[in-house]
Amino acid sequence: MDRSGIRVLFSLIMLSLVLVATACSTQSAPQVVEKVVPVRETVIVEREKIVEKAVEKQVQVVVTATPPTRAAPPTTRQAGGTINIWLPNGWPEQSWPHTSNWESSWAISPMAEPLFFVKPDGNLEPMLGESVTASADGLKWTLKLRKGVKWSDGQPFKADDYVFGIQARFSPEKKPPSELRAGRTIKGMRDYVDGKTQTIEGIKVVDEVTVEFSLDSKDATLRNLWFGDTGIRPLPKHALGNVAFKDMGTDKYWITNPVGTGPYKFVKYVTDQYIEYERNPQYWDDKPRADKLFMRISNPEVAIVSLQKGEIDLINPLALTEVGRLKSDLKIDILEAKNNAQWYGLERNFFTKGGLWRNPKAIQGLLYSIDRQAYVDSILQGYGVVRHSFYDGTPYACPTMKKYDYNPEQGKKLLEEAGVPKDKVISFMSWIGIKARLDYLPIAQEYVRKLGYKSEVDIIDNSLINDYVQGKGPRAKDWDFHVLLFGPGLDPGAPESFVDPKSTSNLGYRSWPEAPGADGKKAPGWVYDNPKMSELFKQGREESDPQKRTAIYQQIDCIWNEELPAIMTASPSFIAAKSTRLQGVDWTTNASLGQWTLMYKPGDFWIAK
Amino acid sequence: MSQYFIRRALISIPLFLGITFIVFGIYAMAPGDPLVAILGRENMALMSPAQLQKARQDFGLDQPWPVRYVKWLGQAVRGDLGYPASGSKSVIEHLQERLGPTLLLMGASLLLAVLVGIPMGIVMALRQYSWLDYALTIIAFANLSIPSFFVGLGFIYIFALKLNWLPTYGMTTVGEPFSLIDVARHLVMPAVILGLFNAGVWARYARSSMLEVLNAEYVTTARAKGLKSRVVIIRHAFRNALLPLITVITQSLPNLLGGAVITETIFQWPGMGMLSWRATTTRDYSMLMGVTLISATMILISNLIADLAYAWADPRIRYD
Numbered sequence: 001m002d003r004s005g006i007r008v009l010f011s012l013i014m015l016s017l018v019l020v021a022t023a024c025s026t027q028s029a030p031q032v033v034e035k036v037v038p039v040r041e042t043v044i045v046e047r048e049k050i051v052e053k054a055v056e057k058q059v060q061v062v063v064t065a066t067p068p069t070r071a072a073p074p075t076t077r078q079a080g081g082t083i084n085i086w087l088p089n090g091w092p093e094q095s096w097p098h099t100s101n102w103e104s105s106w107a108i109s110p111m112a113e114p115l116f117f118v119k120p121d122g123n124l125e126p127m128l129g130e131s132v133t134a135s136a137d138g139l140k141w142t143l144k145l146r147k148g149v150k151w152s153d154g155q156p157f158k159a160d161d162y163v164f165g166i167q168a169r170f171s172p173e174k175k176p177p178s179e180l181r182a183g184r185t186i187k188g189m190r191d192y193v194d195g196k197t198q199t200i201e202g203i204k205v206v207d208e209v210t211v212e213f214s215l216d217s218k219d220a221t222l223r224n225l226w227f228g229d230t231g232i233r234p235l236p237k238h239a240l241g242n243v244a245f246k247d248m249g250t251d252k253y254w255i256t257n258p259v260g261t262g263p264y265k266f267v268k269y270v271t272d273q274y275i276e277y278e279r280n281p282q283y284w285d286d287k288p289r290a291d292k293l294f295m296r297i298s299n300p301e302v303a304i305v306s307l308q309k310g311e312i313d314l315i316n317p318l319a320l321t322e323v324g325r326l327k328s329d330l331k332i333d334i335l336e337a338k339n340n341a342q343w344y345g346l347e348r349n350f351f352t353k354g355g356l357w358r359n360p361k362a363i364q365g366l367l368y369s370i371d372r373q374a375y376v377d378s379i380l381q382g383y384g385v386v387r388h389s390f391y392d393g394t395p396y397a398c399p400t401m402k403k404y405d406y407n408p409e410q411g412k413k414l415l416e417e418a419g420v421p422k423d424k425v426i427s428f429m430s431w432i433g434i435k436a437r438l439d440y441l442p443i444a445q446e447y448v449r450k451l452g453y454k455s456e457v458d459i460i461d462n463s464l465i466n467d468y469v470q471g472k473g474p475r476a477k478d479w480d481f482h483v484l485l486f487g488p489g490l491d492p493g494a495p496e497s498f499v500d501p502k503s504t505s506n507l508g509y510r511s512w513p514e515a516p517g518a519d520g521k522k523a524p525g526w527v528y529d530n531p532k533m534s535e536l537f538k539q540g541r542e543e544s545d546p547q548k549r550t551a552i553y554q555q556i557d558c559i560w561n562e563e564l565p566a567i568m569t570a571s572p573s574f575i576a577a578k579s580t581r582l583q584g585v586d587w588t589t590n591a592s593l594g595q596w597t598l599m600y601k602p603g604d605f606w607i608a609k
Numbered sequence: 610m611s612q613y614f615i616r617r618a619l620i621s622i623p624l625f626l627g628i629t630f631i632v633f634g635i636y637a638m639a640p641g642d643p644l645v646a647i648l649g650r651e652n653m654a655l656m657s658p659a660q661l662q663k664a665r666q667d668f669g670l671d672q673p674w675p676v677r678y679v680k681w682l683g684q685a686v687r688g689d690l691g692y693p694a695s696g697s698k699s700v701i702e703h704l705q706e707r708l709g710p711t712l713l714l715m716g717a718s719l720l721l722a723v724l725v726g727i728p729m730g731i732v733m734a735l736r737q738y739s740w741l742d743y744a745l746t747i748i749a750f751a752n753l754s755i756p757s758f759f760v761g762l763g764f765i766y767i768f769a770l771k772l773n774w775l776p777t778y779g780m781t782t783v784g785e786p787f788s789l790i791d792v793a794r795h796l797v798m799p800a801v802i803l804g805l806f807n808a809g810v811w812a813r814y815a816r817s818s819m820l821e822v823l824n825a826e827y828v829t830t831a832r833a834k835g836l837k838s839r840v841v842i843i844r845h846a847f848r849n850a851l852l853p854l855i856t857v858i859t860q861s862l863p864n865l866l867g868g869a870v871i872t873e874t875i876f877q878w879p880g881m882g883m884l885s886w887r888a889t890t891t892r893d894y895s896m897l898m899g900v901t902l903i904s905a906t907m908i909l910i911s912n913l914i915a916d917l918a919y920a921w922a923d924p925r926i927r928y929d
Contacts, residue, residue: 082784090887093695100648176648176664194659254697271698271706272879274783294783298877301762302778305770309777464641 070330073583074608079288081607083582085599086303086315087295090272094254096233097169097178102597106316107295109599110277111152111260114229115143115162117600118490119589120340122395122546124223128157128234128261130209132227134544138218143227145209150282151236152265153257159205164237166203167192171245182225187214218542220549221493228490229598234261263603264293272297289603304577307332313582313607316596318575320381320436326577335576336383337591340393342487344437346428346567350528352478356420358528363564365414366481367404370447374406376570379439383575387568389561396492396553398561412451422452429458430483431465436572440483486566492553496537528565581608617916621909628905629898630678636894637674643892644670647694668694681898693888693896700899703884710780711880713792714799714873715864721804722811727854729808730815731847734823745812752809757802761875764798778877799876803869807861814857818850825849848922855918862911863904 093104096112115129124132130144149157169178172195180193188201202214213222225231236259243251258266263285264277275295296303296312304322306312308329318326318334326332346366348357357363376384388404391397420426426448428441438459445455458479460468468479488494533556540552574591583606590600644664645653653661665671669680684691690700698706729749733742769777776795781787822828823846831845832838873882881900888896920926 084783092887092891094697098695172663175667177660177667179648179653179660249695250692250697250699252697270781270879271703272877272883273779273781276784292784296779296783298778299874302765302875302877305765306777309770309773311777311783461641462645465645467641 071580073580077288077584077606078609079290079606081290081609082292082294083290083314083602083605083607084294084296084306084312086306086312087275087297088300088303090297091269091275091295093249094258094269095249095251096235096254096258097165097174098249105597106599107275108233108260109262110264110293110295110602111258111262111266111280112233113260113262114231114233114598115145115227116229117589118224118228122224124228128162129227132223134220134223138220138542138544139215141213141215141222142206143211143213145211146284147209149261149284151239151259151261152280152282153236153239153259154282155236155238155259156208157234157261158208158237159211160208161237162211162232162234163203163205164241165235166200166232168235168240168245168248169232170200173244173246175246175249182221182231185215185217185219185222187216218544220541220544221491221496223544224491225494230490263289263601283603285603287603288606290605290607293602307577307579310579310581313579314576314585315578316574316576318577320379320383320572320575322577323381323383323575331580333578333580335578335585335587337574337588337596338385338393339487339571339573339591341489342485343387343392343571344440344569345484345486346569347482347484347486348567349479349481352480353421353424356418356424357480359418360563361414362418362420363567364404365411365416365418365420366448367411367564367567368407368414369411369451370444370569371406372404372570375440375443379436379443380570380572383573384570385573386570389557389568390495390566391488391492391553391557391560392568393571394488394492395550396488396557398554398558400558401561408447408451415451415453420453423454425454425456427456427458427478427480428483429460429468429479429481431460431462433462434485437483437485440569444481444483481567483569486568487571492549492556493537493541496541528563530559530563530565533559533565582606583608617913625905625909626682628908629682629901632901632905633678633681633894633898634674636897637677639892641892643694643894644668647891647893685898685902690899690902691895694891694893700895703896704881704899704903707879707881707884710878711882714796714803714878714880715869717796717800718803718807718869719858719861721800722807723858725804726808726811727815729812731819731842733812733816734819735842737820746816749809749812752805753813754809757806757869757871758875760802760805761798761872764802765875768798778875780877780879795876799869799872799878803872811854811857814854815850818853819846822846822850851922852919855915855922859911859915859918862914863907 087103087107089101089103091104091107092101093099094107096108099105099108113127116124116126116132119125126146128146128149130146132141132143134141143162145157145159145162151157151161168174170180170183170189170193171177172193177193180189183189186200186202188197188199188203191197192200202216204212204214206212215222239257239259240248240251240253243253255269260266260280261284263280263283265280265282267276267278269275274297277293277295279289279291296306298306300315300319303312303315304318304326307315307326308331310331323334327334348363350358372386376382376386385393386405387393389398389401392401428444430438430441432438441457441459445457448455458468536552536556536559540549540556543549543552574587574596576587576591576596578585584604586600586604590596590598644661647668648664662671669677672680681691688701690704692699693703696703726749729745733745733749736742765777768775775797776782778795780792780795782791782795785791825846827849828841828846831841836845869880870882870886872878873880874886877883881903884896885900887893888900
């Protein structure tokens, strides 16, 4: 090898060594400090007699690493500074009435506020709304809006703006049209959604701060689902009134000067880089807050580096795999909120092998057979809870709940009693997405194998999942269990449309899991039918007294706990991470009811200087 | 030459139509319902059949794909590529927005690759089987075989987090006024990663191409004539070794506008690669067709550039 070659090679090796050494140098240098510490010292008392005694003496102690200490957070709220919040996957949908992905809702949160936040205790916290009350017969609801609220352009916020928001959201001209979840019971709502009327008969603006809702039938779910934080966003009629509903999704208004009532107002959006907001001087609540707020777009790995570097203050959600590593970083706080709104669950195929899994015994057997606590401890790293019934962990949980803790003998016995054949290949499948959800598949597979059954796992692309569950397309087959995220959400009445075949909701439009019947028509996906449960759901929907309502859903939960129409595994906690300089984040409220897609009161966030 | 140009341009039209037709057909026939990706399965479950049908109409999914292709083509020739599945900007606006950052990143990486890769290949050929050849071969293989996401994250960890020499990601510093120096600092890591990958590939091509030429009789003749070694290498050997390199480099030109999906995604570089990645994951056919249009145009142009470069490098090639 000639000289120049050796020089090049040597330089490269040295550069690599320097880089590796730099990358690995996380240990702080040893320090020498003066301390008074107890030491054992040999003292010559007499020439012939040597003894040891304990003394206290000032000596030099070499401390190999400074013990980590976490600074106490400041308590006094400070104004000014800049807050940086992570936004994964960009801002795909800028139009407020069109947001169907969580990133877009998260991005809108600093500018738009809901009428009320639904708190973990079930109470409503007024934001743009002041109060909402139902009449004695439950057929009329009155909404009072907060007085004195202004849009960020200085125009007054009125009841008309709220109704305009409803009309925009459900206009049949809107592209694509919106699904109708809560609000189906509002008089004339269905006709408006279907394009038969120009206005909604049951919604009346009484004055600038009052709106009345007339219902076709009693509907207690309206309180949380319609008026709550996932409900309708008011829109500034003065700014958007001239935009046709059909063009609203593509109007430049949303990326040039959207007007909101939130604590921050829009400044600019740099595609796939960041959204810039600044303090809204018109905001109704004059708490001190940051001068600027940025939503910074990046992939999760880079976002974590940015958090460590101090460029990002809040990451939501944080992958469980990162928690252990970040916990030891003194500049980062890990935030955990118990999740009572959702759980990973199993949707069964009601049609497989002639309805094998319709038998509750078979499902109970399956639950006993899989060590779900081990799943929580290992995959969820303890950040989760095993669930045994639909409302487990909420006030609506069955008071006499049966627990399906790991018991393989009991599981095997029940599966045999239910007639699950020994040669049955039990399949678990899911679509690509959250890793912790997908990790349940091989775990379930392994436990089922332990019982002597064969088992297989399939992971499907999101856009293929409908074909798959309906037995269409090249990859379709007779699947058994579909792992998904499910749960009661904001209101115990929310699952009614999914569960109850007698529901007045548009259940008939559901698209899963379907298999054509003998007549060639689609069979309803959910064949579970318990008249008692249907009756209780109806009662729960009509009962506006919270205590009576709770008792009704507890009864539902007891039936659920026994018959298991949908199968619960475990609730993963909502995990986020923030910089220690970011204060005022109430993560428990933000996430406990599943509203992690919305920012809870970003106006309360502040930067400790 | 002008006749050649006209002929090539005319040939490009059916070629272009063929590319877009086939790509459109593949997208349309891919299994899965694009509406699921647009609306979400749960939302679809709560929509009435009439609403679902209307949504299909809104996105033009209710007609057979050849009909949809003809409609798309009709609009495209009028400069209207439609709107993506979501968002307030049209496809054209998205493409315009991405063009600058993509050209900047891919141009910088291409330049780096040429400046590093080709000299590296020449040195390797001139010092064949020496320690230098082996060392540079290892480096070249390392460049092209280590996945870019791994190198990207490693670079971010070392140069952005530990050494704090460079910004972590993005194209500009958030909240700071625009400056060229700032953009250049953001450009370093993604451009170096992409450039080194290409440099590794091109170095290998340059080495084998040079080795072939160095053993040719005309090089021996040039040496026998007493020409200086530098003149022999540059004027006689390198120019003749260029032909295969021209093919390889011009084949990379479509990437100039196509972008680099992984590197752009890691570094949040707002280029064409990230746009196509997002469009693919959301089954956004309007956007995918827009990106295809750009790529197809670039492929045709780069083929033309390759032909012209052959003529420049090799005087024996004439297109008259």
